[in-house]
Amino acid sequence: MAGCRTSSRRSPAAADVITYRLEDKMMYVPLDRDWREALSQARHAFESLAKVDDGRITFSIDVISDGQRRSIGISPSAWSSVASHLTRYEVITIVVKPEVVRADAEVAPPVYSLASSALEEKRSLSSTSLGSRSESKFSLKGVLQALRKE
Numbered sequence: 001m002a003g004c005r006t007s008s009r010r011s012p013a014a015a016d017v018i019t020y021r022l023e024d025k026m027m028y029v030p031l032d033r034d035w036r037e038a039l040s041q042a043r044h045a046f047e048s049l050a051k052v053d054d055g056r057i058t059f060s061i062d063v064i065s066d067g068q069r070r071s072i073g074i075s076p077s078a079w080s081s082v083a084s085h086l087t088r089y090e091v092i093t094i095v096v097k098p099e100v101v102r103a104d105a106e107v108a109p110p111v112y113s114l115a116s117s118a119l120e121e122k123r124s125l126s127s128t129s130l131g132s133r134s135e136s137k138f139s140l141k142g143v144l145q146a147l148r149k150e
Contacts, residue, residue, distance in 0.1 A: 015086040022046045022094040031086060035079040042094055049096070056097045061090065 018031045020042055027045040032038050039057060043049045049057060059074045061082075071093065074082050086092075 015083075015088045015090060017088060018086055019089050019091045020045050020094055021091050022049070022096075026091070028089070031083060033080045033083045035076040038079060038083070046094070049094070052096055053099075056099065058095045058097060060093045060095060061086075062093065 015031050017028050020027050020029050025046065029041040029045050032041055038059070039054055042057065059079070060071045061074065062069055062071055
């Protein structure tokens with residue numbers, strides 16, 4: 001990126017150790033060019049990440065561009081390439097994205113018992129104005145008798 005530089009000092013030494021920052025804590029960790037191993041290093045460095053899903057953990061670096069400090073995220077597919085250009089002790093910020101909880105995920109669908117359905121049907125049928133002969137034919141008792149005959 002033209003006009004951008006990392007906020008840390010450039011060192012001629014190859015990066016074998018980098019710095020992970022999570023909130024207000026920092027920890028030196030060995031640099032690993034594999035994304036999964038980098039996540040593993042982050043989890044070892046910060047216990048609070050132990051049970052966080054991989055998809056919620058992101059890495060970024062701070063750069064100075066046009067006189068302003070900006071944070072640039074590092075995608076899992078770009079990690080290996082970016083890692084090969086990091087300097088020793090460079091700070092990688094770890095951000096944990098909020099957990100997405102679907103509002104409808106915790107609401108179970110209503111459960112109806114067979115008995116309550118039969119009572120509702122009986123009430124519905126008995127409230128219609130079909131005449132006494134039709135009422136007995138379509139009442140719960142009438143339906144059960146018809147089922148027994150089959």
